[in-house]
Amino acid sequence: MLANLFVPRYEKKEAVKDISFSIEQGEMVGFIGPNGAGKSTTIKMLAGILFPESGEITVGGFVPYRQRKSYVGSIGVVFGQKSQLQWDLPVIDSFELLRAIYRVPETVYRKNLERYTEMLDMGGFINQPVRQLSLGQRMRADIVAALLHSPKIVFFDEPTIGVDVVGKETIRSFIRELNEQDNVTMLFTTHDMQDIEKTCDRLIIIDEGRKVYDGTLPGIRERYGTTRQLDVEFSVPEQIEPIEQVEIIDLDHNKKRFVFESHSVAINDLMNRLLSRYSVRDMNISEPEIESIIRKIYNGEVA
Amino acid sequence: MKLSPYYAYAKKCFLGRSAYRFDHLMNILSTCLQIFIFWGIYRALYGVNTEVDGITLPMVTTNFVISMGLGAVFCTNDYFLPDKIRDGSISTELLRPISFPGRMIAENAGNALFNLIFRFAPALIAAVLTVGMSAPAGPAMLVLFLLSALLGYGVLWAISFAVQMTAFWLVNIWSILTIKNVFVNVLSGSMIPLWFMPDWMAGVLRFTPFSSIYFTPVQIYLGQLSYPEIAEKCAVQLVWIVLIYLAGDMLWRKGQRKLVVQGG
Numbered sequence: 001m002l003a004n005l006f007v008p009r010y011e012k013k014e015a016v017k018d019i020s021f022s023i024e025q026g027e028m029v030g031f032i033g034p035n036g037a038g039k040s041t042t043i044k045m046l047a048g049i050l051f052p053e054s055g056e057i058t059v060g061g062f063v064p065y066r067q068r069k070s071y072v073g074s075i076g077v078v079f080g081q082k083s084q085l086q087w088d089l090p091v092i093d094s095f096e097l098l099r100a101i102y103r104v105p106e107t108v109y110r111k112n113l114e115r116y117t118e119m120l121d122m123g124g125f126i127n128q129p130v131r132q133l134s135l136g137q138r139m140r141a142d143i144v145a146a147l148l149h150s151p152k153i154v155f156f157d158e159p160t161i162g163v164d165v166v167g168k169e170t171i172r173s174f175i176r177e178l179n180e181q182d183n184v185t186m187l188f189t190t191h192d193m194q195d196i197e198k199t200c201d202r203l204i205i206i207d208e209g210r211k212v213y214d215g216t217l218p219g220i221r222e223r224y225g226t227t228r229q230l231d232v233e234f235s236v237p238e239q240i241e242p243i244e245q246v247e248i249i250d251l252d253h254n255k256k257r258f259v260f261e262s263h264s265v266a267i268n269d270l271m272n273r274l275l276s277r278y279s280v281r282d283m284n285i286s287e288p289e290i291e292s293i294i295r296k297i298y299n300g301e302v303a
Numbered sequence: 304m305k306l307s308p309y310y311a312y313a314k315k316c317f318l319g320r321s322a323y324r325f326d327h328l329m330n331i332l333s334t335c336l337q338i339f340i341f342w343g344i345y346r347a348l349y350g351v352n353t354e355v356d357g358i359t360l361p362m363v364t365t366n367f368v369i370s371m372g373l374g375a376v377f378c379t380n381d382y383f384l385p386d387k388i389r390d391g392s393i394s395t396e397l398l399r400p401i402s403f404p405g406r407m408i409a410e411n412a413g414n415a416l417f418n419l420i421f422r423f424a425p426a427l428i429a430a431v432l433t434v435g436m437s438a439p440a441g442p443a444m445l446v447l448f449l450l451s452a453l454l455g456y457g458v459l460w461a462i463s464f465a466v467q468m469t470a471f472w473l474v475n476i477w478s479i480l481t482i483k484n485v486f487v488n489v490l491s492g493s494m495i496p497l498w499f500m501p502d503w504m505a506g507v508l509r510f511t512p513f514s515s516i517y518f519t520p521v522q523i524y525l526g527q528l529s530y531p532e533i534a535e536k537c538a539v540q541l542v543w544i545v546l547i548y549l550a551g552d553m554l555w556r557k558g559q560r561k562l563v564v565q566g567g
Contacts, residue, residue, distance in 0.1 A: 096311075
């Protein structure tokens with residue numbers, strides 16, 4: 001331990017290893033992965049804050065880390081965990097400062113401010129100091145702060161973290177509207193799958209610095225969500241004979257769950273078999289939730 | 304109206320300072336106290352002598368009133384960048400489409416202007432009324448003094464700027480800043496006037512930027528320098544500003560590549 005003070009040992013950790021993707025104008029892409037997967041690092045490289053050791057990045061015709069000053073004026077970034085507002089000042093003062101920093105023309109500024117505060121319902125606290133705001137209010141103010149200069153590309157790094165259900169819904173619909181009306185390109189990281197399901201058309205999943213999935217949301221079900229479960233309630237306690245490639249789990253005394261892969265077991269055959277041999281009262285088939293698929297991907301249970 | 308971002312930062316900083324009234328009252332008091340303490344010490348040291356090595360008590364008094372006064376004005380925020388690196392807010396700063404060094408100067412200028420009006424001016428008035436400092440050596444010298452004081456500020460700021468950049472590698476730079484401040488306080492002549500330094504020391508100091516900060520303006524104020532000497536000393540100040548700033552700017556460029564954003 002003490003030796004470390006004199007002869008420090010360094011261990012090099014690669015946060016992001018080999019991620020390649022391209023995003024078209026107007027796309028809305030969810031960018032997810034477990035904690036420490038390299039999401040924030042990737043966003044920070046895309047935003048021109050961090051320098052990549054190797055590889056290439058081009059955003060909107062700029063190389064972010066080389067042309068930082070001219071580049072960052074054309075993007076907006078929301079870090080859910082770091083506010084860019086002035087802690088001691090009223091929200092509106094921070095906005096005014098940002099107007100000067102980004103040299104936003106007065107008319108554009110007025111128009112944006114009016115529109116966004118309306119959409120995010122911020123009229124009530126725009127004159128309050130930031131330190132007095134609730135987390136949800138602060139997040140909304142932070143989102144507006146990142147958009148006052150009308151960027152065409154916006155990065156959202158966990159914009160719903162710590163926000164309640166209603167607040168989350170407001171933020172989601174705001175983001176969706178902005179994407180649809182203004183054709184703003186967006187990259188969106190979050191740990192809440194509902195955010196993704198309700199806003200994004202495309203999903204990129206990374207883990208341990210590598211990309212593991214890139215495609216549509218329904219696509220992920222097709223690829224990984226082939227497991228089906230059939231819950232059956234019987235009229236009387238039944239002894240079920242083992243069925244090939246189907247896992248049988250006892251739920252209640254009269255209820256059983258049949259878990260199988262949709263490509264190896266035909267659902268019709270299974271249901272017919274059950275109906276003909278046992279006294280079935282009720283049946284219910286369900287697809288896996290996106291959330292549980294993602295969990296499996298994070299846990300490395302699916303390839 | 305298009306507002307320059309740098310002006311906006313300077314203004315924000317100026318207004319932000321006025322929020323803490325008690326703090327700046329105490330700051331005025333502390334500057335006055337410093338001046339009185341040093342005056343007391345030097346008055347005791349001079350005793351019955353009217354001059355030592357050709358330097359009179361009013362000259363010494365003038366030296367520390369001006370250098371401490373300017374010190375209170377210049378008061379660079381040495382933790383500006385280190386704090387931002389430590390808590391990770393540097394990432395927000397880098398998202399701004401403006402020059403970061405420019406932003407640092409703007410904030411500091413806003414601060415300095417505040418200090419000039421609300422700290423230096425009251426302390427100066429108190430000093431003029433009580434401790435008996437010399438008058439400037441004439442209107443021309445007063446103007447040149449102001450110019451040189453501005454350059455002195457540039458030197459001090461550049462030193463702080465360059466030292467702060469080491470935070471990219473070291474993160475915690477309290478110790479380095481402390482050493483820097485000792486050098487600035489002692490070697491700039493603000494505590495012990497450089498007239499009293501031994502010759503060998505004065506010789507060494509000529510090759511450092513420290514005497515450019517306060518001592519050059521003081522010498523001009525007292526009329527100790529001829530016009531060619533003033534031109535030379537101001538040129539030296541300018542050279543130091545450029546050299547140190549360029550060194551700091553190089554560290555800034557390299558530092559960005561080394562940047563680790565703390566806290567996710």
